[in-house]
Amino acid sequence: MTARFTGKVVLISGGGSGIGRAGALAFAREGATVVVAGRNADSLRKTVELIEAEGGRADAVTADVSSSQDVARLVTTTVERHGGLHIAFNNAGVLEAGPLADMDEAAWDHLIAVNLTGVFLSMKHQIAHMRANGGGVIVNTASNLGAHMRLPFLGAYAASKAAVSALSRAAARECIGQGIRINAISPGPIDTAMSLRPGESEDARTERMKEALPIGRIGTLAEAASAVLWLASPEAGFTVGHDLVIDGGATA
Ligand code: ADP
Numbered sequence: 001m002t003a004r005f006t007g008k009v010v011l012i013s014g015g016g017s018g019i020g021r022a023g024a025l026a027f028a029r030e031g032a033t034v035v036v037a038g039r040n041a042d043s044l045r046k047t048v049e050l051i052e053a054e055g056g057r058a059d060a061v062t063a064d065v066s067s068s069q070d071v072a073r074l075v076t077t078t079v080e081r082h083g084g085l086h087i088a089f090n091n092a093g094v095l096e097a098g099p100l101a102d103m104d105e106a107a108w109d110h111l112i113a114v115n116l117t118g119v120f121l122s123m124k125h126q127i128a129h130m131r132a133n134g135g136g137v138i139v140n141t142a143s144n145l146g147a148h149m150r151l152p153f154l155g156a157y158a159a160s161k162a163a164v165s166a167l168s169r170a171a172a173r174e175c176i177g178q179g180i181r182i183n184a185i186s187p188g189p190i191d192t193a194m195s196l197r198p199g200e201s202e203d204a205r206t207e208r209m210k211e212a213l214p215i216g217r218i219g220t221l222a223e224a225a226s227a228v229l230w231l232a233s234p235e236a237g238f239t240v241g242h243d244l245v246i247d248g249g250a251t252a
Pocket of ligand 1: 013014015016017018019020021037038039040063064065066091092093094114141190192193194
């Protein structure tokens with residue numbers, strides 16, 4: 001087993017499910033101490049248990065990424081408990097689908113608060129710490145539905161994720177001189193709860209993906225996590241401000 005992240009402390013938001021949990025497990029398997037953050041304490045605890053069952057090191061901190069106070073506490077707690085913060089994977093997100101004309105302002109505000117303001121707040125506090133402590137690496141979760149393609153009924157989500165791509169790239173240029181390397185991933189449909197339409201069965205999703213994606217199938221959690229680990233690793237040392245599309249050819 002390679003261990004690219006021995007001695008590294010990795011903070012992952014949205015670490016209680018989906019790509020966040022898969023990333024947490026993958027980082028831990030390669031030697032990192034992983035701090036998973038999110039709103040749901042039970043799902044975070046489950047991620048910690050899965051990692052500890054494999055002999056890895058993990059910790060959970062409940063936090064809402066749309067709250068500046070929570071995000072500041074998250075960074076401080078991570079550093080106090082684990083002695084540093086070297087890598088951040090800002091992955092918490094929500095998806096809301098439906099006609100724009102029917103979307104109420106509260107739903108819009110919530111989506112922007114979590115998906116966009118959450119990444120801003122996370123980077124703000126992470127950068128402040130990393131700048132003063134020898135640098136670091138940040139990977140943000142955007143989406144292929146943001147800067148790379150557009151679908152109807154997902155305008156708010158697309159706008160928030162296109163903004164995450166833009167923010168990541170601008171921050172990358174701003175921070176690389178301070179030893180902080182920032183990139184984004186733009187996943188297409190990955191095997192998470194988010195990729196299921198309301199009420200849709202996994203079989204129905206499989207059929208939909210055959211039609212929708214050139215590759216004819218949904219992406220696996222491992223395929224998403226391995227991209228995150230590569231971007232976070234020294235192997236990607238010259239990769240700065242990249243927005244890595246992982247979508248089975250949907251936007252090719
Ligand atoms: P993916 O793995 O593709 O990112 P998921 O829906 O599985 O999709 O994961 C999104 C994660 O973000 C979930 O773990 C969810 O609980 C988390 N999340 C959503 N809103 C917030 C929030 N306000 N603060 C922290 N975490 C959040």
